[in-house]
Amino acid sequence: MAILIVTDNPTLNIGLRTIIIGEFPDITIFEAETLQKTLVLTFGQPVNIVVLDAGVADGKNIALLDTFKKANPQTAVIVYLGDEFEYIYAFARAGITALISRKSDAVEVAEALHRASKRLRFISFDIQQILLSDIAAGPENRRKG
Secondary structure, three states: OEEEOOOOOOOHHHHHHHHHHOOOOOOOEEOOOOOOHHHHOOOOOOOOOEEEOOOOOOOOHHHHHHHHHHHHHOEEHHHHHHHHHHHHHHHOOOOOOOOEOOOOOOOHHHHHHHHHHHHEEOOOOHHHHHHHHHHHHHHHHHOOO
């Protein structure tokens, strides 16, 4: 199995690598600093999971994400939102596999990875709470993201 981490944040990269290696000891990990670079990096190289940091320069470019997904339909995409919750709906509509945030602990990240490896959806607890609050607030008060 191969996982691609897309981040320009060294601390996040180290944390993700630690969790990934702990959960999947025989994994191949690739790295890229932008979503655009993933298109080149994954050409002819199958990747099972991409962990995309929405904070990278083109991390919120849904059209580019769609291009990546069309070129790599077998790849599950986990999006790390950090604190940028206004993009929840945009990523959900883009068909990503999992959403995690800055509040996601190692257990949640590991769960997201395992579920993504089986092509099952996952949303971290704090993002679930935001979605429930938005639903309760009614359509006129929902995030537009």
